[in-house]
Amino acid sequence: MNITAEIWTKIGSISDIPQRGARRVKYGAVVIAIFRTFDDRIFALEDVCTNCDGPISQGIVGDASVACPICNWEISLETGEAMGADVGQVATYPVRLEGGILQISLSPAAKAA
Amino acid sequence: MSKKLVIVGNGMAPGRMLEYLFEADRDAYEVTIFNAEPRVNYNRLMLSPVLSGEKSYEDIITHGDAWYAEHNVTLHKGAKVTKIDRDAKTVTSEAGITASYDKLVIATGSSPFIIPIPGHNLNGVMVYRDLDDVEGMLNAAKGGGRAIVIGGGLLGLEAAAGLKEQGMDVTVLHLMPTLMERQMDEASGHLLKQAIQARGIDVLTEANSKAIIEKDGRVGGIELEDGTVIEASIVVMAVGIRPAMGLAKEIGIECNRGVLVDDQMVTSDPDVYALGECAEHRGLCYGLVAPLYEMGKVLADHLLQGNTEYHGSVTATKLKVTGIDLYSAGDFAEGEDREEIVLRDATAGVYKRLVLKDEKIIGAVLYGETADGPWFFDMLKKGTDVSEMRETLIFGPAFQGGAPLDPMEAVAALPDDAEICGCNGICKSTITNSITELGLTSLDEVRAHTKASASCGTCSNLVGNLLQLTLGDSYNPDAVTPVCGCTDHGHEVVRQAIKQKRLKTIPEVLQALEWKSSTGCAKCRPALNYYLVAEWPGEYEDDYQSRFINERVHANIQKDGTYSVVPRMWGGVTNAAELRAIADVVDKFDIPSVKMTGGQRIDLLGIQKEDLLGVWEDLGKVGFVSGQAYAKGLRTVKTCVGSDWCRFGTQDSTGLGIKIEKFTWGAWTPAKLKLAVSGCPRNCSEATCKDIGIICVQAGYEIHFGGAAGLDIKGTEVLGLVETEEAVMEHVVALIQLYREEGHYLERIYKWCKRRGFDTIRTLIMEDGDLRKALYERFVYSQKFAQVDPWSERVSGKDKHEFNPMAVLEREAAE
Numbered sequence: 001m002n003i004t005a006e007i008w009t010k011i012g013s014i015s016d017i018p019q020r021g022a023r024r025v026k027y028g029a030v031v032i033a034i035f036r037t038f039d040d041r042i043f044a045l046e047d048v049c050t051n052c053d054g055p056i057s058q059g060i061v062g063d064a065s066v067a068c069p070i071c072n073w074e075i076s077l078e079t080g081e082a083m084g085a086d087v088g089q090v091a092t093y094p095v096r097l098e099g100g101i102l103q104i105s106l107s108p109a110a111k112a113a
Numbered sequence: 114m115s116k117k118l119v120i121v122g123n124g125m126a127p128g129r130m131l132e133y134l135f136e137a138d139r140d141a142y143e144v145t146i147f148n149a150e151p152r153v154n155y156n157r158l159m160l161s162p163v164l165s166g167e168k169s170y171e172d173i174i175t176h177g178d179a180w181y182a183e184h185n186v187t188l189h190k191g192a193k194v195t196k197i198d199r200d201a202k203t204v205t206s207e208a209g210i211t212a213s214y215d216k217l218v219i220a221t222g223s224s225p226f227i228i229p230i231p232g233h234n235l236n237g238v239m240v241y242r243d244l245d246d247v248e249g250m251l252n253a254a255k256g257g258g259r260a261i262v263i264g265g266g267l268l269g270l271e272a273a274a275g276l277k278e279q280g281m282d283v284t285v286l287h288l289m290p291t292l293m294e295r296q297m298d299e300a301s302g303h304l305l306k307q308a309i310q311a312r313g314i315d316v317l318t319e320a321n322s323k324a325i326i327e328k329d330g331r332v333g334g335i336e337l338e339d340g341t342v343i344e345a346s347i348v349v350m351a352v353g354i355r356p357a358m359g360l361a362k363e364i365g366i367e368c369n370r371g372v373l374v375d376d377q378m379v380t381s382d383p384d385v386y387a388l389g390e391c392a393e394h395r396g397l398c399y400g401l402v403a404p405l406y407e408m409g410k411v412l413a414d415h416l417l418q419g420n421t422e423y424h425g426s427v428t429a430t431k432l433k434v435t436g437i438d439l440y441s442a443g444d445f446a447e448g449e450d451r452e453e454i455v456l457r458d459a460t461a462g463v464y465k466r467l468v469l470k471d472e473k474i475i476g477a478v479l480y481g482e483t484a485d486g487p488w489f490f491d492m493l494k495k496g497t498d499v500s501e502m503r504e505t506l507i508f509g510p511a512f513q514g515g516a517p518l519d520p521m522e523a524v525a526a527l528p529d530d531a532e533i534c535g536c537n538g539i540c541k542s543t544i545t546n547s548i549t550e551l552g553l554t555s556l557d558e559v560r561a562h563t564k565a566s567a568s569c570g571t572c573s574n575l576v577g578n579l580l581q582l583t584l585g586d587s588y589n590p591d592a593v594t595p596v597c598g599c600t601d602h603g604h605e606v607v608r609q610a611i612k613q614k615r616l617k618t619i620p621e622v623l624q625a626l627e628w629k630s631s632t633g634c635a636k637c638r639p640a641l642n643y644y645l646v647a648e649w650p651g652e653y654e655d656d657y658q659s660r661f662i663n664e665r666v667h668a669n670i671q672k673d674g675t676y677s678v679v680p681r682m683w684g685g686v687t688n689a690a691e692l693r694a695i696a697d698v699v700d701k702f703d704i705p706s707v708k709m710t711g712g713q714r715i716d717l718l719g720i721q722k723e724d725l726l727g728v729w730e731d732l733g734k735v736g737f738v739s740g741q742a743y744a745k746g747l748r749t750v751k752t753c754v755g756s757d758w759c760r761f762g763t764q765d766s767t768g769l770g771i772k773i774e775k776f777t778w779g780a781w782t783p784a785k786l787k788l789a790v791s792g793c794p795r796n797c798s799e800a801t802c803k804d805i806g807i808i809c810v811q812a813g814y815e816i817h818f819g820g821a822a823g824l825d826i827k828g829t830e831v832l833g834l835v836e837t838e839e840a841v842m843e844h845v846v847a848l849i850q851l852y853r854e855e856g857h858y859l860e861r862i863y864k865w866c867k868r869r870g871f872d873t874i875r876t877l878i879m880e881d882g883d884l885r886k887a888l889y890e891r892f893v894y895s896q897k898f899a900q901v902d903p904w905s906e907r908v909s910g911k912d913k914h915e916f917n918p919m920a921v922l923e924r925e926a927a928e
Contacts, residue, residue, distance in 0.1 A: 011920040020632060020658040023914060028924035038632040055674040058662040060635035067635030069662045069670055074635075106922075 008096065008103040014042065015100075022057040022066070027106060032093060033057030034102065035077050037064055043077040044095040044104055046112060050075065050088030080110050115143045118416070119204050119212050121194045121360065122220035123148035125157055125402060125568075126389030128176055130218070130409030135184055137417055144186045145212045147204065150243060151191035153177055157243070158402055158536070158569040161433045164247050164275030166872050171827065175567075187212075197364045199382060216384055216416065219361050219372060223354040223390040223400065228263065232325030237332030237347045241272045242354075250349065254279035258346035261285075261335050263322055265292040267432060269351035270305075273314050274434040276349070284343055285309065286320040286335070296430060296441040300457070301464045301480045308437050308462075356391045356398050371398040376422035378412040388412055394425060401428045402536045402568055410538075429490050429535050431483070431571045438479075440486035443493050444468065445476035456507045465507055472500040484523065485509035487575065491531045524578040533575050536568035544576060548583045556580065596858075597636035599628050604640070604857035611648050619645065619656055633659070640858035643745065646781050647853050650895035657912065663743030666915050667903040668725055676725060677718040679742035680732050681778065684752045684771035684790075685713025694735040698728055712749030712787060714740055726916055729904040738778075738902040745859070746781045747788075750774040751799070755792030755809065764809035766792035769838055773807075773845060779899040780849065780892070783856030783865070788845075801829045804862040805845055810834075814841045818848060818874070819866035827863050830871050833879040847888035848878050853895075854888075 017023045017036040024047055025032045031047040033056055041064070047057045054070030064077050074083040080092040091112040094105040120127045123146050131144065154176040162168040181188045192206040197217070205211045225240035227233055239249050253260070254276055262273045265287030277283045285292075291302025292309070306316050321338040325348055328334070334344040356371035367373045367381040371393030378386045378394075389405045390398065399405060404426035411423040429442035445468045447453075456465040461481065467489065468476035473496050477489040488510045492499065499506050510523055527533075529542035547553055547563050559576055560567040566576045580588045595601050602610075607626065616622045619641050623633060633641065638659035645653045663669050668676035682691070695715060699707055706718035720728055729739075742748060750773050753759065755766030770790040780786075789800035790807045800806025802822035806829050808815040813836040817829035832848065835841055851874065856865040866874055878885055907916075 009922060011922070016914065016919050018658055018914065023919035026918045026921045028922075031918075034919060052672075054672070055670075058666075058670060058674075060638060060661065061632075061658065062634040063631045065634075070672055070674075072635070 006094070006105045006107070008098075008105055011102050011104050013100050014040065014097060014102055016102075017042075020061040022059075022061065024055075024057050025104065031055070031057070032104070033066075034095065034104075035061060035066060037061065037077065041077075042095050042097060042102060044093035045075070045077065045080050046091040046093075046108070048090065048112070049073060050082055050090050050112065051086065056090065080112075115140055116215040117213060118142035118144045118216050118218065119214035120144065120146045120218040120220055121197075121204065122146075122218075122222055122389070122391075123150065123152075123154055123188065124220060124222045124389060125154070125175070126222075126405040126409050127218060127220040128154040129406045130220075130388060130413050131184070131186070133410050133413035134416060137413065139184070141417055142216075144184070145214075146181075146186060146188045147192045147194045147206055147210075147212075148188060148190050149193040150245070152244065153181070153188070153190075155244065156568060158433075160241070160244065160247050161271035161275055163244070164250060164272065165278040166275075166870070169867065169871075170244060171867075194360060197360065199364055199385070202384070214384075216386070218386045218388055218412070219366075219380070219391060220388045221357040221360055221391045223398075224357045225350065226353045226355050227350055228322065228352060230322055230324055232327060232332070233350075235325055235327055235332050236330065238325060239347060239349045241268055241349055241351050250276060250347070251279060253347045254281050256346060257281060259284065259344060260347045260349060261343060261345040262349045262351060264351035264353070265289070265316065265318070266295065266351065266353070267293060267430060269349075270309060271433055272349050272351055273309070274312065277312060277314050282315075283313075284315040284317065284345070286322060286337075287316070287318045288321060290318050292316065292318070293432075293439075293441075296445075297439075297478055297480070298445065298466060300455075301439075301466065301478055304462060304464055304480055305437070305439065309434075312436075354390065354400055356393065358391055361385075361387065361391070369393050376411075376424065377415045377420075378408055378423065379415075386412055386415075394423065397425060399426065399428070401430060403428060403538060406537055427490075427494055429486065431486075431569065433569065433571070438481055438483045440479040440483035441477065442486070442490045443474070443476035445478060451475070454503075454507045467507060469499065472498050472503075474499060487531065487533065487535075487572075488523070488527070490535070491527070494532070521578055521582060524575060525582055533579065534563075534565040534568070534572045536572075537564040539563055539565040541579065544579050545583050548580060554580075554584065554588065596640055597634055599630040599634055599637050600626060602626055607641070608644055608648075611644050617645065617649055617653055619659060639745075643781060643783065643858050647895070651898045664745070665912075666722070666725065667739050667741075667743065667907065668720070669743045671718065673719075675719045675721055677716050677742075678720055678725070678728055678732075679710060679714050679716050679740035680737035681740040681774075682714045683774050684750055684767050686752075686767060686771065687715075690735050691737065694732055694737065698731045701731065702728055704728075710742070710749075712742075713751050714742070714749065716742070722916060723918075726908055730908045733902075733905050733908060737904075739904045741778065741903075744781070745784050746779070747774070747777045747786050749787055750777075751787070751789040751803070753790075753792045753797040755790075759792055761795055762792035762809070763811050764792060764814065766790045766798070766807075766809050769807065769809070769814075769841065770798075772838065773842065776842060776896075777846065777849060779901070780853070780896060781899065782849065782853055784859050784861045786849065786852075786862070802826070803829065805829075805848060807841060807845070813837070816841065816844055816848075819863040819871060821861065821863045825863070830866075830875075832875055843885060843889050844878055846892050847885040848874070850888040850892040851877065853892070 011025050020038050022033045022035045033045050033047040035043045047055050049056050049068040051073045052071040054068045056066050056068050058069040059066040065074050067074050073086050076083050080090040082088040089112050091108040092110045094109050096103050156173040156175050159173040195207045196205040203211050203213045225242045259282040260276045262269050262285045265285050273283045273285045291299050292305050309316055323338045324336045326334045332348050336342050358368045358372045361372040362368050372387035372391050374387050374392045374394050380387050388408055408423055411421050414421045432439040452469045454467045463481035466478045474493045479486050527541050531541045533541050544565050553559050566573045616625055622641050642656050642659040657665050668678050702724045704717050708716045710716050750770040752767045752770030756762035786804050788805045789798040789803045791798045791800045792809050802820040806817040815834050816832040818832045820829035821827040
């Protein structure tokens with residue numbers, strides 16, 4: 001059993017991330033990519049492409065997806081899953097916005113396969 | 114173990130034979146080909162479109178090098194066979210390459226006939242047979258002047274039309290009273306003559322050449338039997354072909370007009386076959402492609418122990434001169450047992466003639482309107498009795514069923530076994546079945562799978578109609594490839610809309626063109642960003658989030674997520690201070706790899722993203738700016754040492770290269786742009802495979818364009834010769850600007866040239882001085898905003914967020 005209360009950690013403000021862009025958060029050896037879409041939705045995914053381990057934080061951000069800069073796979077920001085005909089899962093983390101301040105929960109919501 | 118098959122000759126007949134053979138059994142034979150021409154297999158029927166400039170050599174290749182490799186075929190290019198030993202079963206080339214065989218195929222084709230009149234071996238007398246001939250004619254055409262074509266047959270007229278297209282004055286000399294007298298009667302021959310003359314080509318019939326006149330050691334003109342003298346700079350002989358059977362004769366194989374073969378293409382030696390134009394079958398030699406393909410099919414089957422037989426062919430021909438419709442099939446000599454039906458409409462320029470024998474069609478000539486050709490040809494081949502429809506036969510299929518048919522209904526009405534593609538012997542049902550069974554949706558796919566319309570291409574319309582018929586409205590012949598999945602529009606429409614509707618931001622474009630996604634994707638956004646940068650310099654604010662990471666952080670991302678940095682070395686020239694700075698940076702930041710690039714610069718690989726700013730700051734202190742090795746923009750101008758140091762150098766190639774690079778750096782282009790300047794024709798900077806290249810010569814500077822040495826390999830074409838460095842700059846810059854304005858995103862210069870036409874671009878840049886100056890000015894204006902070093906900008910604080918993490922959390926923080 002793994003019961004933990006969700007602990008929210010402050011990582012910065014929404015204005016730190018460009019729209020249709022991403023910033024990285026380093027958590028020990030883990031790198032988490034924080035994405036901001038054109039309509040100001042925020043997503044947190046592990047910064048590792050499910051196909052090639054590439055840093056997806058460096059990709060071009062679409063409506064609610066990001067294209068891996070190394071292999072061009074399209075990853076859903078909402079689920080962390082590979083889109084189209086590809087199959088794979090990137091770990092996702094819960095994020096929330098409290099008065100312009102971004103907070104992250106560091107236990108993954110979806111784990112990478 | 115597989116048997117050894119050696120083929121002498123690499124024309125269309127053996128090429129097709131091998132396709133049939135490999136399709137049936139890939140491993141039955143180990144194949145070696147000796148080809149006297151230094152090339153792979155190409156579609157000889159398409160030489161006329163190459164001559165007229167409608168197609169390029171690349172367009173007409175049927176088997177590229179990869180095909181030979183894939184099928185394990187050894188191809189000796191430029192290897193003329195000089196010896197065959199039938200006892201030892203070996204074939205030897207001029208250069209001494211020997212191959213042994215179990216089975217030998219002689220496919221030496223034919224040679225053009227040269228009239229042995231005085232002067233026939235002067236420089237400037239040409240034939241029209243292979244690509245070398247076409248290249249020779251194209252070169253000669255550059256010099257302008259008059260070309261004389263001897264021979265008013267199919268080939269002669271196609272050569273004349275092509276040379277005219279290339280800007281030469283052309284005279285056709287024909288011995289007989291009417292043109293193409295073997296295929297046409299007097300009346301249609303006359304119509305044809307008028308049509309040819311209307312294109313500005315002079316036609317002299319009953320013209321008997323007496324001698325070719327010499328001038329300055331080469332062709333100066335021609336003298337006719339009646340004393341007329343016509344000045345000319347080249348003479349093209351197109352008076353017929355002779356089967357090339359010298360080799361077969363020499364080794365004692367039975368020959369007559371050609372190499373004698375039986376119904377399975379076997380010669381008098383059971384292990385030796387003859388195939389194609391060099392073969393004589395049942396008293397006939399063929400010069401058209403359809404029979405050669407049929408022979409190829411029979412031979413492939415025989416080589417695999419099959420027993421199909423070749424029984425000869427009935428042939429149909431079409432004249433491949435744009436704008437002249439001519440179709441002829443079968444036999445139309447006059448004779449007592451023959452009747453004919455003729456339809457003339459002088460005003461419409463239509464002439465149709467059918468020759469009948471025993472109530473069957475044995476010959477057909479159609480001029481001006483040839484759509485019914487396949488219908489007549491089908492009945493001709495089948496020997497259909499036409500007595501029932503004689504009265505209306507000449508009006509075609511439209512009149513046989515009552516209501517007239519439109520082209521689509523005419524195709525629908527054809528029987529399943531009607532031949533659509535004469536060159537490849539493909540019938541209607543083969544095409545329609547492939548469309549449904551393989552799910553084909555385009556002409557190209559049908560060509561790839563069935564070969565229909567893949568040779569001379571004249572049946573493309575018929576095949577298109579079949580696609581339409583089979584697929585209904587889901588077939589769109591004008592389908593363009595959309596920019597990406599977010600839109601149905603192609604690049605052309607998008608660029609037009611940006612210009613005409615004055616769209617100045619990405620959201621405006623998405624809105625105006627009804628994009629299907631809210632914000633675009635990784636494929637369309639970089640394209641739109643480029644189009645806007647190129648169209649509205651100084652106004653459009655670059656959208657960094659729509660740029661690929663490399664162009665966002667001004668370094669090249671590597672597979673492990675680190676970056677590489679390439680500082681600009683103008684023209685590939687550096688010095689001690691620069692090299693020292695590089696060495697220091699490598700030590701300071703512990704850069705794991707330092708490598709020379711192909712563009713004469715130094716690449717520092719394996720740099721962490723957080724270190725990029727520090728690296729740039731140190732490099733900037735000695736004056737380094739970004740080499741933009743990541744940009745869809747100007748990369749490098751490669752140079753040789755030129756007249757400063759080299760004993761062969763004719764001009765200051767290094768200096769010129771640096772000038773060009775300093776003028777053009779920073780410019781965004783549709784795809785990457787690489788230039789080179791060579792100081793002499795030895796071309797040490799390899800300018801002839803670059804996007805744009807300059808070769809310095811004594812007389813000035815030869816500008817080249819449209820080369821490639823990556824996914825594709827292609828030599829450049831010459832844009833023109835200019836005399837001064839200033840002129841080089843103006844022409845090169847105008848060319849780059851035209852490419853910036855017209856190229857599709859990610860389309861390299863050579864592909865743009867291919868799409869737009871090398872000649873068109875050449876004419877625009879070389880001949881339209883006003884346009885050239887306007888393009889030059891537009892480029893200069895846009896450079897005002899483009900020439901900002903991105904590294905120093907970022908060192909002073911721009912886009913800071915790109916280079917640092919947003920937060921660094923201790924592992925314990927949440928636990």
